Amino acid sequence: MSLEILVRYLHFIGIFTWVSALVLQWVLLKPLLSRQQIQQLAKIDMVYGLSAMLVVGMGLTLWFGLGKPTAYYSENPIFHAKVGLAVIVGLLSIYPTVFFARHRKGDDPTSEVVLPARIRQVVTLELVIMLVIPFLATLMAAGVGR
Numbered sequence: 198m199s200l201e202i203l204v205r206y207l208h209f210i211g212i213f214t215w216v217s218a219l220v221l222q223w224v225l226l227k228p229l230l231s232r233q234q235i236q237q238l239a240k241i242d243m244v245y246g247l248s249a250m251l252v253v254g255m256g257l258t259l260w261f262g263l264g265k266p267t268a269y270y271s272e273n274p275i276f277h278a279k280v281g282l283a284v285i286v287g288l289l290s291i292y293p294t295v296f297f298a299r300h301r302k303g304d305d306p307t308s309e310v311v312l313p314a315r316i317r318q319v320v321t322l323e324l325v326i327m328l329v330i331p332f333l334a335t336l337m338a339a340g341v342g343r
């Protein structure tokens with residue numbers, strides 16, 4: 198098996214894990230959250246972060262290291278749109294991450310925290326963008342936009 202195939206495989210595994218973590222967060226986000234629920238969300242957020250790093254790491258390897266020439270991607274505006282959207286998802290995720298990290302700890306594990314409505318909206322937006330990215334990826338891999 199070539200290294201390129203392994204990298205492509207890991208790019209996909211990262212994507213599945215990233216989207217799974219997002220869906221889990223989306224399902225678990227309730228208007229009132231116990232400290233325990235926030236700790237669970239923070240753990241899922243760690244999986245989210247690690248999988249995002251895997252996707253970006255493997256994506257950059259495919260861009261600059263293996264497979265098609267770097268210019269194949271660098272000269273394609275659809276590829277730039279895809280990477281731009283991935284960056285936007287990453288930036289959007291900062292808000293929930295900071296919220297979970299801030300409210301993870303506390304003396305009383307039974308105390309509840311009110312979830313700002315914005316957080317669920319941000320996670321929903323992230324999910325929608327994550328659905329668009331594979332479409333752009335498929336287009337650019339097929340050579341559209343060159």
Ligand code: HEM
Pocket residue numbers: 208212252253255256257259260265270280283284327328330331334335336337338339
């Ligand atoms: C900065 C982040 C990313 C970079 C640099 C990147 C880069 C790449 C590259 C270079 C390829 C190879 C395309 C080819 O076969 O010629 C690829 C494939 C792909 N990427 Fe990404 N990617 C990133 C993030 C994402 C994300 C977040 C998703 C999904 C939500 C995604 C979905 C895909 C898919 C589905 C393919 C396979 C396309 C196909 O073969 O039809 N990528 N990516």
